[in-house]
Amino acid sequence: MTHFRFFSGKGGVGKTSMACTTAVHHADSGRRTLIVTTDPASNLGDVFAQPIGHAITPITGVPNLFAMEIDADQATQEYIDHAMAPIRAAFPPQIVAVMEEQMSGPCTAEVAAFDRFTDFIDVPSDGGGAFDVVIFDTAPTGHTLRLIALPVEWTRSIDAAEQGSGQTCIGPTAAIQDAKHKYERAVAIMRDPAATTFTFVLQPEATSLRETRRAMGELHTLGITSQDLIVNAVIPAAEAANPLFAARRAMQQDYLAQIAHALPLPTQQMPLLSGEITGVERLRAVAGLLFAGDATDPLTPALSQGARVSDLSSPAGRGAGGEDSNNDLAAILPRLLPDAGRRTIFFAGKGGVGKTVASCVTAVWLARQGFRTLLLTTDPAAHLGDVLGVPVGDSVAPVPGVPNLSATKIDPQAAGAAYKARILADARARGRSAESIAVMQEELDSPCTEEIAAFDLFIDYAAQDAWDVIVFDTAPTGHTLRMLELPMDWSQQLDVKVFASVDGAAADDVAKARFAGVIAMMRDPRQSTFAFVLYPEATPILEAARAVEELATLGLRPGLVVANYVLPVDADATPFGRARRAMQARYLAELPVRFAAPVLRIPLLTHEVQGLDVLTALGAQLYGYVEVPQ
């Protein structure tokens, strides 16, 4: 029987590396192994140092190993073309255009991705027989959960649709009906501990621990219980010689104890390596470490210093990293300070890159400069309150200790529930029948409701005049993009709504005007700044570049790049630290060219950023002080 292994975790925790390492280990143990990525920022080709692509590809030098990258864009386009073919053939152009708009909505990409994904659960074979192990290097946490939650929600939506109006959120109803058995089978396999293991990759720090806990809880509620852990990037004991790493190692040891206590699951540890994991030989060495050794093994530092020593002497490896405090404020500050009226700053990036810290530091600093500042998050995994060190609730409230600063969070689940309650109360007040209410109740459980409700709240805040600056600690990239795409798609869809109801039409006009205003605001660089947060390594940069590309299709451009966790010069105290700093320097050097925006560097600190004092001090270090006309 085929065993399925799903790797889950935030972008940049080392999920792909650990999935590939595990795949090499299984293949070398004589099991026919397939590794599949559904991650849009997939880099399996980089890890194995050979081209892979949209087909099952044998890995050179590992006889039992095969790999495939599912191209999310291609899968979506194929899905759309397939569904649109009959429409294009028979209907007038105006109708075809409307249908295409509908198919370009946020649901379609997920349907297409999930469809491809269930194909692998059903037919894990390359023609030469079934695989013993199929490893999914899945997309990062939020997206992964959604992907996994979808079949359950869909099953419910489909059932509701059958009893009810015959419509679902997903567009082509017939398509879902057809695929229903596939999705049910996928869910059943995920729930079977004999068939499936979920491996969570995390790092020994607060955000990662919190998000892993949350993700595990969500899987449990979906009936998926077979879980284990890989704790990655554990600083080796020998690096205690380096003061910078010694402090971080102490912090990590503390979190390792917390992880052992809070997440009592089979756990593997992986030491922080000085270079990236690429090529089969290095993967084998790392697999030895992951499956045979442990992080305190005295051999660890020797291995971790293995690769890319030559980078140390390269000119690029020197200069850039040493300039970590020399931020070009003349270029950066105009992107943060209000210019024409109010400024709205969106921090975008995958979970774990330090988006919340970047937004908190910036908001506290702006408030300290005298700007009336609202800090808010739409991230379901929001931990604004933890970073600020004060509670942040569902309604706007001043942050004690920082004049001019207020904060709140938009909880999509709560927003969705409130929205649903409002709709149903209205229907009851109008004397709708119990059957009718029941149908509405089911259909409002669609995956779209929460996002729309959350976005609706966001627009409320965006329309308020009480602020000079609004800082958004946005949701992880994929989610953010759908949220941002929503108003554009929505206003297009409103154009085609031809519902006869008078108050419905009037309300649509109001909504349309609201959306138009928000879209214009987001596109105006004097009013809005999109700041992409990443850290100087391959995966986070690729993910950010992809997000930038998608935003560009909506007419939105990056205003700022925030490079987080930049190693200071002190890291050079040991060869390990020097090697990592050289690696970062190469990536830092490519940022300004790649993104065509000023780069703000935030140094790696020995402690976590928490509390208003720390935020205030870091803000002053990063941004200095400017004269503000009052």
Next chain:
Amino acid sequence: MSTISLLDTRPAAPAQADVAFYDPPMCCPTGLCGPALDQTLLDTNELVLDLKARGLHVERYQMIGSPQAFLANPEVMRLVRALNMAALPITAVRGVVIRSGAYPTRAEVEAALDGGAA
């Protein structure tokens, strides 16, 4: 694979619906995810439930999921080609179009059903 092809030559609907609604495209279930609750859609949804409870065969079609249902009714296609989106929604009782551009009232549907039976 998972979508309906026009080239599929099997006969379309096995039996003609007593009442068929050719709906406009909607972003979400019954359009309820929109910014405003649409009372007409709810009325229509209740009408559908009532008609079904009486044992009548009721169908709702959207172009993206059921293009062949549109194509199977020449009058529906004539309206769609002539008026584009403005033609929708279209309601047909036993194959005969009774309303285009708006949902019918309950009385209109009942009258057509009575007329058809007489």
